[in-house]
Amino acid sequence: MARKVGRRGGNIVTIHDVARHVGVSPMTVSRVINGEKNVREETRAKVMASVEALNYSPNLAARSLATQDSARIGLLYSNPSVAFLSEFLLGILSESSQSGAQLLIESCEGPEGATAALEKMKAAGCDGVILSPPLSDSTRVAKILQDMKMPFVGVAMARPDPGVSCVTIDDFKAAAAMTRRLIELGHRHIGFIKGHPNAYASQIRFEGFSAAMANAGLEVDGNFVGQGYFTYRSGFDAAERLLSHKTRPTAIFASNDDMAAGAVAAAHRLGMEVPDQLTVVGFDDTAMASSVWPELTTVRQPISDMAGLSVRLLLDQIKGHRSGRPFEAVREVRDFSLIERQSSAVVAGPVVSS
Amino acid sequence: MARKVGRRGGNIVTIHDVARHVGVSPMTVSRVINGEKNVREETRAKVMASVEALNYSPNLAARSLATQDSARIGLLYSNPSVAFLSEFLLGILSESSQSGAQLLIESCEGPEGATAALEKMKAAGCDGVILSPPLSDSTRVAKILQDMKMPFVGVAMARPDPGVSCVTIDDFKAAAAMTRRLIELGHRHIGFIKGHPNAYASQIRFEGFSAAMANAGLEVDGNFVGQGYFTYRSGFDAAERLLSHKTRPTAIFASNDDMAAGAVAAAHRLGMEVPDQLTVVGFDDTAMASSVWPELTTVRQPISDMAGLSVRLLLDQIKGHRSGRPFEAVREVRDFSLIERQSSAVVAGPVVSS
DNA sequence: TGCAAGATTGGTAGCGCTAACAAACAGGCT
DNA sequence: AGCCTGTTTGTTAGCGCTACCAATCTTGCA
Numbered sequence: 001m002a003r004k005v006g007r008r009g010g011n012i013v014t015i016h017d018v019a020r021h022v023g024v025s026p027m028t029v030s031r032v033i034n035g036e037k038n039v040r041e042e043t044r045a046k047v048m049a050s051v052e053a054l055n056y057s058p059n060l061a062a063r064s065l066a067t068q069d070s071a072r073i074g075l076l077y078s079n080p081s082v083a084f085l086s087e088f089l090l091g092i093l094s095e096s097s098q099s100g101a102q103l104l105i106e107s108c109e110g111p112e113g114a115t116a117a118l119e120k121m122k123a124a125g126c127d128g129v130i131l132s133p134p135l136s137d138s139t140r141v142a143k144i145l146q147d148m149k150m151p152f153v154g155v156a157m158a159r160p161d162p163g164v165s166c167v168t169i170d171d172f173k174a175a176a177a178m179t180r181r182l183i184e185l186g187h188r189h190i191g192f193i194k195g196h197p198n199a200y201a202s203q204i205r206f207e208g209f210s211a212a213m214a215n216a217g218l219e220v221d222g223n224f225v226g227q228g229y230f231t232y233r234s235g236f237d238a239a240e241r242l243l244s245h246k247t248r249p250t251a252i253f254a255s256n257d258d259m260a261a262g263a264v265a266a267a268h269r270l271g272m273e274v275p276d277q278l279t280v281v282g283f284d285d286t287a288m289a290s291s292v293w294p295e296l297t298t299v300r301q302p303i304s305d306m307a308g309l310s311v312r313l314l315l316d317q318i319k320g321h322r323s324g325r326p327f328e329a330v331r332e333v334r335d336f337s338l339i340e341r342q343s344s345a346v347v348a349g350p351v352v353s354s
Numbered sequence: 355m356a357r358k359v360g361r362r363g364g365n366i367v368t369i370h371d372v373a374r375h376v377g378v379s380p381m382t383v384s385r386v387i388n389g390e391k392n393v394r395e396e397t398r399a400k401v402m403a404s405v406e407a408l409n410y411s412p413n414l415a416a417r418s419l420a421t422q423d424s425a426r427i428g429l430l431y432s433n434p435s436v437a438f439l440s441e442f443l444l445g446i447l448s449e450s451s452q453s454g455a456q457l458l459i460e461s462c463e464g465p466e467g468a469t470a471a472l473e474k475m476k477a478a479g480c481d482g483v484i485l486s487p488p489l490s491d492s493t494r495v496a497k498i499l500q501d502m503k504m505p506f507v508g509v510a511m512a513r514p515d516p517g518v519s520c521v522t523i524d525d526f527k528a529a530a531a532m533t534r535r536l537i538e539l540g541h542r543h544i545g546f547i548k549g550h551p552n553a554y555a556s557q558i559r560f561e562g563f564s565a566a567m568a569n570a571g572l573e574v575d576g577n578f579v580g581q582g583y584f585t586y587r588s589g590f591d592a593a594e595r596l597l598s599h600k601t602r603p604t605a606i607f608a609s610n611d612d613m614a615a616g617a618v619a620a621a622h623r624l625g626m627e628v629p630d631q632l633t634v635v636g637f638d639d640t641a642m643a644s645s646v647w648p649e650l651t652t653v654r655q656p657i658s659d660m661a662g663l664s665v666r667l668l669l670d671q672i673k674g675h676r677s678g679r680p681f682e683a684v685r686e687v688r689d690f691s692l693i694e695r696q697s698s699a700v701v702a703g704p705v706v707s708s
Numbered sequence: 709t710g711c712a713a714g715a716t717t718g719g720t721a722g723c724g725c726t727a728a729c730a731a732a733c734a735g736g737c738t
Numbered sequence: 739a740g741c742c743t744g745t746t747t748g749t750t751a752g753c754g755c756t757a758c759c760a761a762t763c764t765t766g767c768a
Contacts, residue, residue: 025718061418062754065723070415082641086440103451125411232645269622287436293587416724419753
């Protein structure tokens with residue numbers, strides 16, 4: 001039979017082709033591409049060269065069939081911020097397609113709606129679940145998953161539950177750092193817009209903010225703290241309320257970019273210029289931050305990386321779960337950074353002495 | 355050897371298990387689950403029942419290995435609107451994971467940056483590419499792909515290139531319908547914010563708008579037409595310009611939701627209420643539309659469905675390409691719909707007679 | 709020098725599925 | 739009845755890869 005045209009645009013290169021080309025067994029090639037030790041350095045080099053030369057790339061379907069570790073992973077999200085979701089998806093996607101994992105995506109309205117979605121995933125044969133914030137912080141959702149004996153990983157969790165694997169940044173430190181920066185810019189009256197009450201991250205961010213304020217000997221004015229829900233609209237509303245008081249804050253720290261964008265809009269509506277009359281900063285550094293005007297100063301959270309990492313963690317965990325290895329929660333903390341753009345400035349007028 | 359624990363949380367059910375359970379050959383089961391004809395109705399029913407009972411679900415890795423039609427598809431996007439991208443990804447994702455396709459995602463800055471990204475995809479062994487707008491309308495990108503002999507499908511193309519497969523809505527009709535609706539609401543002075551000049555869809559939408567205006571005997575005021583780039587910021591800027599003229603439009607039609615949101619922000623900044631003093635409408639019905647305040651009246655484009663469909667189309671095309679079947683472009687046109695929310699209203703004050 | 713212990717390679721089998729062919733069966737015709 | 743056509747089912751082989759074990763080659767050391 002004539003050689004099939006096969007995949008990759010008629011340019012089918014298998015592990016056998018590489019093996020023949022180098023003059024070793026397919027098994028050895030397999031070892032090299034899987035980075036196993038106990039391959040002589042010289043052999044490894046020859047194989048690698050051949051892989052390069054023939055432009056070989058492994059057939060993931062065959063690999064997962066052989067290793068029996070193909071996994072179906074579910075991604076559960078409730079959608080507070082589109083921009084966040086989009087970065088999140090990008091990260092999940094590139095990682096899961098690389099590892100040949102199948103993805104099943106479900107959305108739900110808050111933790112209450114999670115049960116149905118999780119049931120559906122279970123029925124569809126999911127081996128594990130990734131939880132996007134704010135679901136990741138819900139003890140309710142965690143409980144359901146644990147009862148199902150379903151491995152899962154939370155992303156951007158703020159609650160340090162020792163029994164749950166997660167990928168996070170240090171929200172407390174991040175919020176504190178941003179707050180210190182605002183204080184450095186001369187701001188003394190700083191407003192804060194909290195995120196969704198379900199999201200523990202919201203609370204931690206607020207605590208970081210409060211701590212930094214206290215540390216600088218500044219008071220957190222109750223009038224200047226607003227409740228939001230991570231949506232643009234909620235940031236808009238909260239900012240309108242904050243700015244309706246007789247004395248106004250000179251800066252507003254919103255717990256995510258969407259709300260910060262909403263706050264900017266509210267300020268504009270009230271005739272205030274940003275950042276001339278009001279500094280507004282956000283959190284996350286999603287695409288939203290650089291698409292509004294003025295572009296937002298914000299805390300960068302490597303969402304896409306974190307999401308990708310969570311896939312790897314989950315895959316590990318699933319493998320362990322199958323082989324009966326006792327569960328061990330992993331907690332990965334990533335670095336944040338402060339991104340200064342045009343929405344923040346030195347406080348207007350004479351700096352109020354503290 | 356003891357039965358392996360295998361995938362799906364220890365609950366491994368293969369086609370053989372189903373076959374044994376029903377008392378037929380695995381091949382018959384395969385036929386049933388693939389919906390082939392030439393299976394007796396009675397047999398089919400029994401198999402289906404068994405599939406249900408055992409909660410069988412096929413191993414996609416094995417299937418694509420056997421059918422040799424596992425494909426690696428590239429998704430190329432340049433990012434005008436995050437919200438759009440996010441919906442787009444969702445659609446691509448759920449479809450491609452169902453069909454077991456591998457995904458490779460690359461972004462690029464406009465058509466100029468596409469070459470490098472496409473080279474990378476080719477090197478990575480992609481079998482086909484999906485083009486998100488506005489890349490889908492670039493003849494430059496299409497040319498590169500054709501030279502590479504790489505199958506591709508464009509999403510939301512407006513240009514009816516007969517040689518290219520695509521999934522679209524009728525942008526002309528959609529824009530005209532929205533315009534008619536605005537006229538119905540009493541608006542006579544309607545502004546328009548165009549999208550990215552690269553995107554043919556922008557132009558078509560503008561043509562639809564113009565045609566509807568002309569049809570109603572209304573003039574399109576050059577001062578009321580602004581150039582945008584599909585970003586929030588560009589909508590903001592364009593709207594500011596439109597609204598700086600002595601006579602202002604009573605409504606602005608932006609060619610996407612991001613720009614409409616920007617236009618709302620600009621109006622607020624100028625002290626105008628939406629929709630009381632200005633109606634603003636968008637296009638796409640992305641999450642952006644319902645997350646800003648007031649929520650946007652817009653043209654709904656089923657982005658996620660369209661993206662999913664594009665994956666299926668591409669997969670078909672790849673299969674055809676491999677089997678040497680001559681290429682045949684497919685053009686799928688989906689329905690749009692008008693979504694009325696809070697950003698539009700009957701024109702303020704006495705309706706200007708035409 | 710001889711030999712155990714380790715390092716390095718190769719051979720075999722099979723992951724779960726389906727293409728391709730072969731066989732069995734039904735019905736309609738001469 | 740005997741044959742042909744079409745429908746329904748089964749059999750065989752193999753997709754590309756890796757787990758597992760066997761074979762071979764080193765090396766260190768008694």
